[in-house]
Amino acid sequence: MATKIDSKESAVGLLAAYDTFLFDCDGVLWLGDHLLPHVVETLELLRSLKKKVIFVTNNSTKSRRQYTAKFAKFGLNVTEEEIFGSAYASAVYLSTIVALPKERKVWVLGQSGIEDELHQLGYETLGGSDPELDREFNSESPLLNVDPTVGAVVAGLDIKVNYYRLAATLQYLRDPKVEFVATNIDSTYPQKGRVLPGAGSIVESAACASGRQPVACGKPSQGMMAAIKAVHQFDPSKAIMVGDRLNTDMKFGRDGGLATLLVLTGIETKEGLDSLAPNLKPTFYAEKLGDLFLHSK
Numbered sequence: 043m044a045t046k047i048d049s050k051e052s053a054v055g056l057l058a059a060y061d062t063f064l065f066d067c068d069g070v071l072w073l074g075d076h077l078l079p080h081v082v083e084t085l086e087l088l089r090s091l092k093k094k095v096i097f098v099t100n101n102s103t104k105s106r107r108q109y110t111a112k113f114a115k116f117g118l119n120v121t122e123e124e125i126f127g128s129a130y131a132s133a134v135y136l137s138t139i140v141a142l143p144k145e146r147k148v149w150v151l152g153q154s155g156i157e158d159e160l161h162q163l164g165y166e167t168l169g170g171s172d173p174e175l176d177r178e179f180n181s182e183s184p185l186l187n188v189d190p191t192v193g194a195v196v197a198g199l200d201i202k203v204n205y206y207r208l209a210a211t212l213q214y215l216r217d218p219k220v221e222f223v224a225t226n227i228d229s230t231y232p233q234k235g236r237v238l239p240g241a242g243s244i245v246e247s248a249a250c251a252s253g254r255q256p257v258a259c260g261k262p263s264q265g266m267m268a269a270i271k272a273v274h275q276f277d278p279s280k281a282i283m284v285g286d287r288l289n290t291d292m293k294f295g296r297d298g299g300l301a302t303l304l305v306l307t308g309i310e311t312k313e314g315l316d317s318l319a320p321n322l323k324p325t326f327y328a329e330k331l332g333d334l335f336l337h338s339k
C-alpha cells in the first residue's frame with residue numbers, strides 16, 4: 043500500500059529516510075508557466091536539510107541550459123549539473139552509445155532543446171525549428187530531398203509538428219542505416235487545466251509511417267539513470283523519485299531501486315492509483331509536492 047503524505051509523522055519520516063531527491067518537472071514542479079503551490083518552500087527545505095536534489099524531465103523542448111533560465115524565472119537557483127533532460131540524454135546516447143561520428147548530421151523532429159543539446163556535443167542539425175518547415179505542404183519541394191550525411195533522427199515533443207515535418211522525417215527513416223532515437227514516450231503531458239498530446243504521440247506517428255521502433259532515451263530508460271549516476275554519486279536505497287506519471291517516473295524509480303512518491307497534480311489520479319497491482323504501487327503518494335513542506339512544520 044502506498045503511504046499518503048498527509049501528516050507530520052509521514053512527512054518527517056520521508057524526509058529522514060532519504061538523502062537524494064529526484065524530481066520530475068511537468069506536473070510536479072509546474073504546469074507550463076504556472077508554478078505549483080509551495081514548490082519553492084519545499085525545495086528550500088530540502089536544501090536546508092542538505093539533501094541532494096536532481097531534476098529529471100522528459101520534456102525535450104528545452105536544453106539543460108534553457109532549463110536553468112526557466113528555474114531562475116521561478117526564483118529557483120538550480121545549476122545545469124542538477125538537470126537531466128531527455129534532449130540531453132538523447133544527445134549523449136548518440137554520442138557515446140551509438141558513437142555517431144560528429145561529421146554526420148542529425149535530423150530533428152522536435153524543438154530547440156534537442157537542437158541545443160546536439161550542437162553542444164558538436165553535431166550539426168537539420169529540420170527542427172527551421173521556419174522553412176512551417177510552409178504549406180508541397181510533395182515536390184526540395185525540403186523532402188534527403189541529405190546523405192544525416193546519420194540519425196531524433197524525435198521529441200514539437201508544438202509546431204505538421205505534415206512537412208512528419209513527411210521529411212519519414213524520408214530519413216526509410217533508410218535503415220539512419221538511427222531512430224526518441225527523446226521519450228509520454229503519450230500526454232499536463233498543462234494548467236488540460237492534458238495535451240505528448241512526445242510519444244508524435245514519435246508514434248513517425249514510427250507508424252516508417253514501420254520502425256525508436257530507442258527511447260528519457261525515463262523510464264535506465265540509460266538516463268546511468269547518465270545521472272555518472273555525475274552524482276548516490277545510494278539508491280536512500281534516494282526517492284518524485285513524479286506524476288506511472289509508466290515513466292514511477293517505473294524509472296522502481297527499476298533503479300529507488301523509493302517513489304507519486305503526486306496527483308499531473309497525469310495520474312487517485313482512482314488510477316487505487317486500481318494498481320500491489321507490485322506497481324508507489325512507496326508514497328501526495329496530493330501535491332508542497333504537502334511535504336506543509337506537513338513537515
Ligand SMILES: O=C(O)[C@H](O)[C@H](O)COP(=O)(O)O
Nearest residue numbers: 067068100101228231240241
Ligand atoms: O514530452 C512530453 O510528452 C512532455 O514534455 C512530458 O511532460 C515530459 O515532462 P516531465 O513530466 O518528465 O517533466
Ligand SMILES: [Mg+2]
Nearest residue numbers: 066068069286
Ligand atoms: Mg511529469
